[in-house]
Amino acid sequence: MDCSHVFDFKVSRLIVVFTLFLAFFFVTPLLYAQEDTLKTTEAAHAEPEAEKKFNLGKFALHHVADSHSWHVFGDYTIGLPVILYTPAGLVTFNASDFHGDDDAKVVVERAGQRFVSVHDKIYYASAQANEHGAYAEHDAAGKVKNARPLDFSITKNVCTLLLSVVLLLAVFLKVANGYKVRKGKSPRGIQSWFEPLIMFVRDDIAIPNLGHKYERFMPYLLTVFFFIWFNNMLGLIPFLPGGANLTGNISITVVLATITFLLVNFNGNKYYWKHIFTPDVPWWLYIVLVPVEIIGIFTKPIALAIRLFANITAGHILVLALIGLIFVFNSVFVSFVSVPFALFIYGIELLVAFIQAFIFTILSALFIGMAVEDHH
Amino acid sequence: MELLLPEIGLVVFQTIAFLLLMFVLAKFAWKPILASIKEREHTIDEALNQAELAKQEMVRLAAQNEETMKQARAERDLILKEAKTLKDSIVNEAKQQAHAEGAKLIEKARIEIENQKKAALAELKNQVSTLSIDIAERVLRGQLADKAKQQELVAGLLKDVELN
Numbered sequence: 001m002d003c004s005h006v007f008d009f010k011v012s013r014l015i016v017v018f019t020l021f022l023a024f025f026f027v028t029p030l031l032y033a034q035e036d037t038l039k040t041t042e043a044a045h046a047e048p049e050a051e052k053k054f055n056l057g058k059f060a061l062h063h064v065a066d067s068h069s070w071h072v073f074g075d076y077t078i079g080l081p082v083i084l085y086t087p088a089g090l091v092t093f094n095a096s097d098f099h100g101d102d103d104a105k106v107v108v109e110r111a112g113q114r115f116v117s118v119h120d121k122i123y124y125a126s127a128q129a130n131e132h133g134a135y136a137e138h139d140a141a142g143k144v145k146n147a148r149p150l151d152f153s154i155t156k157n158v159c160t161l162l163l164s165v166v167l168l169l170a171v172f173l174k175v176a177n178g179y180k181v182r183k184g185k186s187p188r189g190i191q192s193w194f195e196p197l198i199m200f201v202r203d204d205i206a207i208p209n210l211g212h213k214y215e216r217f218m219p220y221l222l223t224v225f226f227f228i229w230f231n232n233m234l235g236l237i238p239f240l241p242g243g244a245n246l247t248g249n250i251s252i253t254v255v256l257a258t259i260t261f262l263l264v265n266f267n268g269n270k271y272y273w274k275h276i277f278t279p280d281v282p283w284w285l286y287i288v289l290v291p292v293e294i295i296g297i298f299t300k301p302i303a304l305a306i307r308l309f310a311n312i313t314a315g316h317i318l319v320l321a322l323i324g325l326i327f328v329f330n331s332v333f334v335s336f337v338s339v340p341f342a343l344f345i346y347g348i349e350l351l352v353a354f355i356q357a358f359i360f361t362i363l364s365a366l367f368i369g370m371a372v373e374d375h376h
Numbered sequence: 377m378e379l380l381l382p383e384i385g386l387v388v389f390q391t392i393a394f395l396l397l398m399f400v401l402a403k404f405a406w407k408p409i410l411a412s413i414k415e416r417e418h419t420i421d422e423a424l425n426q427a428e429l430a431k432q433e434m435v436r437l438a439a440q441n442e443e444t445m446k447q448a449r450a451e452r453d454l455i456l457k458e459a460k461t462l463k464d465s466i467v468n469e470a471k472q473q474a475h476a477e478g479a480k481l482i483e484k485a486r487i488e489i490e491n492q493k494k495a496a497l498a499e500l501k502n503q504v505s506t507l508s509i510d511i512a513e514r515v516l517r518g519q520l521a522d523k524a525k526q527q528e529l530v531a532g533l534l535k536d537v538e539l540n
Contacts (some may be wrong), residue, residue, distance in 0.1 A: 065379065066386065083385075119378070152385040161389060165397045172405040179412035184419060198409060218410060219402030227394065250379065251386035255394060313379065 054327040060320040064245045064313050067120045067156045068095035072240055080159065084122065085150035086113055095153070104136035104144075105129075118144050122151055157252070160244035164231050172226070201225050205362045209369035217368055220263060224256060225361040232312060232353030236346070247356070248312030250305065257305035260364040265297065268371035300367055304360060311356050315349040318342075 070078040079096025091110045095117075098106050104116035107125045114125035116135045123146035125135035137145045171190065178191035187195045201222050206214040231252075234242040246252055276293040279286075322342035326334045520526045 061379070066383065121378075150384055152388065155386065157386055158389045161386075161393050165393050168397060169400060172401055172409075176405040176408045179409055183412070184416060195409075195413070199413065202410070202413075215410075219398055219406045222406050223394070223398040223401050227397065249383075249386065251382040252390050254382045255387055255390040259394070309379075 054324070054330070056321060056324045056328050059324050059327075060317045062120075063320050064248055064316045065120060066244075066249060068098075068117065068122070068153055069100075070156050070159065070240070071243075080154050080156065082122065082153040083151075084115070085152055086111070088113060091115075091149070103132075104134040104146075105132075107135050113149075115149070116146075118146075121148065122153075123148050156244045157246050157249055160231070160234060160242070160246045161252075163241065164227065164234055164246065167234075168223075168226055168230055197226075198222060201361065205358070205365050209362070209365040210372065211369070211374075213372050217263070217365065220259065221361050221365055224259075224364060225357050228256070228308065228360055229354060229357035232357060233350075235312065235316070236349055236353060245313065245316050248309055248316055250309045253305040253309040256308070256360065257301035260304060260367060261298075261301035263364075264300075264367045264371045267368060269374075271373065271375045272371040300363075304363055308356055308360050311352060315345065315352055318345050319349070 068080050068082055070080060072078060077096075077100065079094045079098075082091075082093050082095050084091040088111045091113065093108055093110050097108045098117045102117055102119060104118045104123065104125065107114045107116055109115075114135070115122050116125040117123075118134075118136050121144075123136055123144055126137055126146060129135050130137065139145050171194070175191050175194050178187060178189065182188060182191075186192075202214070202218065205225070206218055206221055210217055228247055231246045235245050235247060237243060276297065277290060279289055279293065281289055319342050322338045322345065325338045326332065328334075519529055
């Protein structure tokens with residue numbers, strides 16, 4: 001795929017947009033200062049209001065993190081089921097029981113245990129409220145010191161996960177049905193949408209890396225490719241069926257990378273292990289090389305997990321930060337620059353969604369290929 | 377930092393959901409899809425090979441046809457030539473035979489004519505001699521009708537004999 005000419009074109013535009021964007025920062029403070037004076041005069045007449053400062057970092061992190069509730073629009077939020085595994089057995093209640101509280105101020109009592117929610121995580125409540133009325137204790141770094149129950153809640157990400165599983169099943173069982181109905185004929189409809197992608201995974205990912213042994217690993221490679229791609233795309237939908245940052249969640253990527261890790265090491269042949277423990281170098285180099293190789297077994301999947309998580313999360317944070325700038329500067333004029341720029345990043349995210357699915361799959365295939373490769 | 381810590385609940389759900397998805401898709405989607413694609417590719421390859429073979433076969437047949445035509449033409453020429461030779465020889469033979477036959481007939485006719493001529497001559501001779509004898513008999517009879525004349529004749533004859 002040769003896209004360099006498109007890229008050159010985009011890059012030159014990007015530079016123009018970025019220059020304008022930077023220029024904006026020099027101009028806005030002046031406008032901002034003017035508006036501020038206006039506001040203070042207005043504020044003098046208005047009710048004194050607790051100034052809530054907009055925290056961009058907190059805003060962005062809140063949106064990329066998992067949640068026990070699903071925001072629909074405005075103030076309307078769906079509370080999701082909370083399932084906790086505690087010493088007293090399974091405890092279930094609805095997250096709406098916290099009444100939207102996220103600062104440990106509302107205590108939910110179930111089965112003789114008391115729970116609070118802080119930053120969308122559930123903790124055992126402290127016996128006494130602190131000076132802010134919160135039933136949680138914080139250490140010096142602002143971290144909650146309270147113990148946590150094992151949380152098996154159906155969170156926003158779990159909902160999206162189940163949705164994506166249903167979606168993938170619906171799509172690919174339909175595709176498979178197409179092959180059954182039109183046996184031996186050319187693909188039609190949804191079948192012809194996905195056949196090139198399936199062929200792409202087979203011919204450009206599996207076969208070049210795995211050679212003749214590719215067939216055994218096709219189910220994993222295809223599933224992981226479409227799972228990541230579908231969820232990347234779902235994550236880009238800003239409202240209800242999407243909106244969860246599933247593939248940008250380390251828990252998800254760690255599980256996927258662990259499956260790759262297990263596939264690599266359970267399928268590794270003697271050449272693979274020989275390469276790790278007795279590489280073809282002078283024996284005194286083993287002191288350095290063997291530990292490096294052993295670390296390498298683990299760094300590969302860790303890099304896989306972090307790469308996917310970081311790329312998707314970074315994309316989301318970037319879009320959120322650009323939108324958030326409107327609120328940071330508290331000026332609608334910022335939107336004339338930050339919205340087009342966010343849209344542009346959004347467009348890139350659509351590409352990244354595919355590219356990251358491709359990279360995860362091709363690297364998995366590469367690592368498995370290196371482990372099962374025959375040496376003659 | 378909180379972003380970098382896996383949540384046990386999500387890990388468990390993801391593991392179960394993903395593995396389940398993978399096994400269901402492997403059994404009911406990937407396997408039939410890949411098998412169908414492979415089969416179709418095989419069919420296409422086969423068809424292309426068949427087409428290639430058919431093309432070669434056609435070329436071969438065309439060459440064969442050409443060869444057959446050439447052979448047929450050569451054969452026809454040969455047959456025509458043979459026929460011509462045969463015709464010539466037959467004509468020649470017939471001519472010769474006709475010649476010979478003709479010659480034979482002419483010869484036969486000639487011999488017949490000769491024979492007829494001879495027979496006619498012999499007949500003529502016989503007739504002449506008979507006639508001669510008849511004439512001689514009649515003459516003699518006339519001459520010897522009376523005694524005087526017989527005497528005269530004998531005397532004449534005797535006269536001739538004496539003269540010799």
